[in-house]
Amino acid sequence: MKLGGRSLVIGIPWLWLFFFFLIPFVIVLKISFAETQLAVPPYTPLLQWTQDQYLQLRLNMGNFLFLLKDSLYLEAFLSSLKVAGVSTILCLLIGYPMSYAIARSNAAWRNILLLMIILPFWTSFLVRVYAWIGLLRNNGLINNALLALGVIDEPIVMMNTDFAMYIGIVYSYLPFMILPLYSNLEKHDNTLLEAAVDLGSKPFRAFLQITLPLSMPGVIAGSMLVFIPAVGEFVIPRLLGGTDSLMIGRVLWDEFFSNRDWPVASAVAICLLLVLVLPIILFQRFQMQEAGGSAKRA
Amino acid sequence: MNNNRSLFLLSALVLGFAFLYIPILSVIVYSFNESKLVTVWGGFSTHWYGVLLDDRQMLEGLWLSLRIATVTATGAVIVGTLAGLVLARFGRFRGRTLLSGMVTAPLVMPDVITGLSLLLLFVALAPLPLAPDQRGFSTIAIAHITLTLSYVAVVVQSRLATMDESLEEAAMDLGAKPAKVFMAITLPIIAPAIVSGWLLAFTLSLDDLVIASFTAGPSTNTLPMMIFSKVRLGVTPEINALATLMVSVVAVFVIGAGILMSRQEKARKRDVQMAQAIDST
Numbered sequence: 001m002k003l004g005g006r007s008l009v010i011g012i013p014w015l016w017l018f019f020f021f022l023i024p025f026v027i028v029l030k031i032s033f034a035e036t037q038l039a040v041p042p043y044t045p046l047l048q049w050t051q052d053q054y055l056q057l058r059l060n061m062g063n064f065l066f067l068l069k070d071s072l073y074l075e076a077f078l079s080s081l082k083v084a085g086v087s088t089i090l091c092l093l094i095g096y097p098m099s100y101a102i103a104r105s106n107a108a109w110r111n112i113l114l115l116m117i118i119l120p121f122w123t124s125f126l127v128r129v130y131a132w133i134g135l136l137r138n139n140g141l142i143n144n145a146l147l148a149l150g151v152i153d154e155p156i157v158m159m160n161t162d163f164a165m166y167i168g169i170v171y172s173y174l175p176f177m178i179l180p181l182y183s184n185l186e187k188h189d190n191t192l193l194e195a196a197v198d199l200g201s202k203p204f205r206a207f208l209q210i211t212l213p214l215s216m217p218g219v220i221a222g223s224m225l226v227f228i229p230a231v232g233e234f235v236i237p238r239l240l241g242g243t244d245s246l247m248i249g250r251v252l253w254d255e256f257f258s259n260r261d262w263p264v265a266s267a268v269a270i271c272l273l274l275v276l277v278l279p280i281i282l283f284q285r286f287q288m289q290e291a292g293g294s295a296k297r298a
Numbered sequence: 299m300n301n302n303r304s305l306f307l308l309s310a311l312v313l314g315f316a317f318l319y320i321p322i323l324s325v326i327v328y329s330f331n332e333s334k335l336v337t338v339w340g341g342f343s344t345h346w347y348g349v350l351l352d353d354r355q356m357l358e359g360l361w362l363s364l365r366i367a368t369v370t371a372t373g374a375v376i377v378g379t380l381a382g383l384v385l386a387r388f389g390r391f392r393g394r395t396l397l398s399g400m401v402t403a404p405l406v407m408p409d410v411i412t413g414l415s416l417l418l419l420f421v422a423l424a425p426l427p428l429a430p431d432q433r434g435f436s437t438i439a440i441a442h443i444t445l446t447l448s449y450v451a452v453v454v455q456s457r458l459a460t461m462d463e464s465l466e467e468a469a470m471d472l473g474a475k476p477a478k479v480f481m482a483i484t485l486p487i488i489a490p491a492i493v494s495g496w497l498l499a500f501t502l503s504l505d506d507l508v509i510a511s512f513t514a515g516p517s518t519n520t521l522p523m524m525i526f527s528k529v530r531l532g533v534t535p536e537i538n539a540l541a542t543l544m545v546s547v548v549a550v551f552v553i554g555a556g557i558l559m560s561r562q563e564k565a566r567k568r569d570v571q572m573a574q575a576i577d578s579t
Contacts, residue, residue, distance in 0.1 A: 005476060006388070013381035013447070014393060017400035020444040024415030027422050041421045094317070097310035104307065113311070115556050120318050122497075122548045124505050126522050127541040130529050131321035134328065134538075141324055171317065203303060225406060232408020234508055239529060249410045256414060256512070266418070269411050280403060287402045287452075 025273070032266035033059045043262050063267035073268065076246040077275065083162075083237075083247065084230035087169040088177075091226050092219065094170065095177035099218075100211075102178075103185035114182065121175040129168050129239050136164050136240070165241035169230050177222040184218025185211070217286055224283035228276055248272055322545060329538035346539040353536065356524055363504050363521035366435060370442035370503040371496045377443065378450025378499070379492055383484070385451065386458035387466075404448040413512030416441045420513060433515035441513045442503040449502065450495035457491035458484075490559050497555065501548070 034043040048056050067073040102113045120128060135141045136158040143155035158164050188211060196206040234249035241247065248268065256265040329347075333340025350356065381401055385394075404412065420437050465487075469479045485492075507522040514520065528534050 009380055010384050010388065010391060010393075010397075013377050013384060013401075013451070014397050016377050016447070017381075017397065017444070020416065020419070020440060021400050021404060024419040027418045028411075028415045031418055094310075094314055097307060098314040101307035101311045111556075111560065115553070116315060117318075119549060119552055120322065122501050122552050123322065123545050124522075124525075124541070126505065126507055126525050126529070127325070127537070127544060128321060130525070130537060130541065131325045133529070133532075134324055135321055171321070174314075174318065228406035229408050232410050234410050235526075249408060252410045252414065253508075262418070265414060269414050272408065273411060276408070280406060283406055284399055284402045288398060 028266045028269050031263055032063055032270045033061070034263045034266075035060050035062065036261050036263055041262070042260055060263075063263050064271075066264065067267055067271060072246070073248075073251065073271075076248045076251045077271070079246045080231050080233075080248040081275070083165065083169065084227050084233075087166060087173065087230050088223050088227045090166065090170045091174050091177040092223060095174055095181055095222065096219075099178050099181035099185055102182055103188075110186075117175050117178050117182075125172060126235065128172060129236055132164065132168055132171065132240060133159065136167070159240065160242040162241065162245065165237055165245055165247075168236040168240040169233060172236065173226040173230060176225040180221035180225065181215065181218040184215050184221075188214055217289070220282065221286050224279055224286070228279050228283065231276060232272055325538050325541045326545065329535070329542040331535060331538075334535060346535040347543075350536050350539045350543075355519070356521070356536075356540070359519050359521040359524040362435070362518070366439050366442065366510075366520065367500045367503040369435075369439045370446060371500040373439065373443040374446040374450050374499040375492055375496045378447035378495060379454050379488070381447060381451035382454030382458065382488075382491075383480075386455045387463070387484075401448050401451045404445055405452070409506070409508035410512075412445060413441070413509040416444065416509065417512040433513060434518040437513045437515075438510050438518070438520070441509050442499075442506060445506070445509060446499035446502050449498050450492075453495045453498065454488055454491045457488050461487050490562065493555070494559075497551065 030046060031043050034046060036042055037044050044058070044060075046058055048058065098117075102110055102117070105113060133140070137143070138155040138157060138159065140159075142158070143152075146152045147155065192210050193206050196210055197203065201209070232249040232252075233247060234253050237245045237247040237250050238253075252265050252268045252272070255261050255268060330342050330344065331340055332343035332345060381397065385398055385401065388394075416437075417433075420433060465483050466479055469483050470476070474482065505522060507520075507526050510520050511523060514523070525537060525540070528537055
């Protein structure tokens with residue numbers, strides 16, 4: 001009886017995720033080896049009965065070769081990695097001082113500041129990206145303000161540029177950097193820092209040698225939470241980036257919705273997954289450590 | 299030196315929060331703009347709220363999204379709570395590593411991959427008897443539950459990790475059955491995590507454009523899809539009004555929930571302290 005209940009409790013989430021999260025990847029892999037055809041669904045089956053009753057398996061490497069041959073895809077991959085990497089560093093540069101300041105403020109302020117970090121995270125992502133259009137346009141708020149102040153004579157073109165895309169990504173993902181960083185920094189033992197200062201260390205040196213190394217798990221978690229989804233980001237490049245902004249998420253979307261080429265879209269997804277496997281494993285290892293560590297502490 | 303540091307941290311906070319809030323504030327201010335030209339201030343007006351309320355398609359999209367979000371949040375809370383409970387309290391079992399991997403991966407997986415893979419699953423399932431015959435409400439809800447149950451699981455798991463296991467052990471020692479222990483002790487302890495997990499799943503579902511676009515049928519239009527197709531054509535004052543309404547509802551909810559939870563937490567701590575005080579006398 002007890003064993004039955006236990007297996008049931010384990011079984012429900014396990015089976016759900018196995019069926020709706022893991023199996024779909026196998027199907028994507030399968031279709032990445034198929035060919036397009038004008039039918040519903042628009043791809044050829046891999047397994048087919050031939051006329052003489054043999055089961056035939058046809059693996060078509062064409063989609064992957066196509067991705068290698070057309071430089072568009074390689075460029076899109078490289079530029080997505082670059083955009084995500086730069087955005088992650090920017091989030092870190094803005095987010096670290098903010099998390100540090102929140103962790104250092106007194107208890108009453110800390111909760112309010114934390115709530116203020118979380119609040120934008122709860123409001124519609126789409127709406128927050130949209131808000132930047134109103135600010136960055138040629139006749140938008142920023143240009144109008146700069147014109148009125150006489151700083152510039154002509155509006156600066158900011159919309160549909162890489163600059164706008166970076167702003168959008170950093171803005172949307174900043175809370176994901178701050179929250180894990182904060183929860184790490186908040187746990188630090190102040191006595192270590194005090195000891196260092198008592199022994200004659202300068203505060204900045206103490207920060208570099210004590211706080212920064214201790215906060216590395218938070219830095220890694222925050223960076224992965226920003227970097228991995230940013231590589232595959234679609235909405236922000238589409239709304240804020242230029243028409244020529246090459247982001248792999250956008251390429252995948254267009255292959256699927258505009259070209260209706262499901263096999264190539266699947267091949268792009270498989271390549272993207274291969275690129276992201278290492279960062280995802282890194283993130284998971286950290287998550288497990290964190291969960292295990294806090295369980296031990298309790 | 300110390301003063302310099304405080305000044306640096308203070309300005310980091312002020313600038314950071316300005317960066318986070320100025321876009322939202324600008325949308326709120328301009329939602330009350332009379333002028334159709336978004337950048338020209340034409341006087342205070344609630345005109346665009348009227349336009350929004352007359353927009354049948356937009357309201358239908360909102361209604362559909364709210365229903366999907368409700369089903370999603372409820373489903374995600376059931377499956378996600380079980381996942382969090384299993385990961386925090388069940389020790390070792392076969393498939394634990396795989397389960398914990400499958401719980402954390404959706405947190406970072408790019409939406410385009412999740413969306414495409416789920417759509418291909420639904421297409422592959424379509425000929426089977428039990429499968430949903432048309433893509434729409436149910437396929438979006440299944441996709442959203444899969445995405446959001448991870449968030450619920452993580453919230454529940456971390457709440458359980460900070461809680462003492464001794465209460466549950468004591469109840470077990472006193473002969474309570476596992477199901478009874480869960481209902482009488484574990485569930486009340488993790489209730490705040492379940493509530494925030496539900497709200498989180500609800501907002502994530504209400505907000506999702508990419509996964510819904512992949513898994514929806516041709517005639518299904520959720521609110522984010524409606525917003526996206528309007529925003530693609532440029533800034534429309536109607537969206538400003540919608541955004542303001544959404545932000546206000548969320549702010550009221552989040553601040554209210556925050557106050558309620560900190561009160562409960564204080565009460566709980568006080569009870570614990572009293573219990574300990576009584577214990578030590």
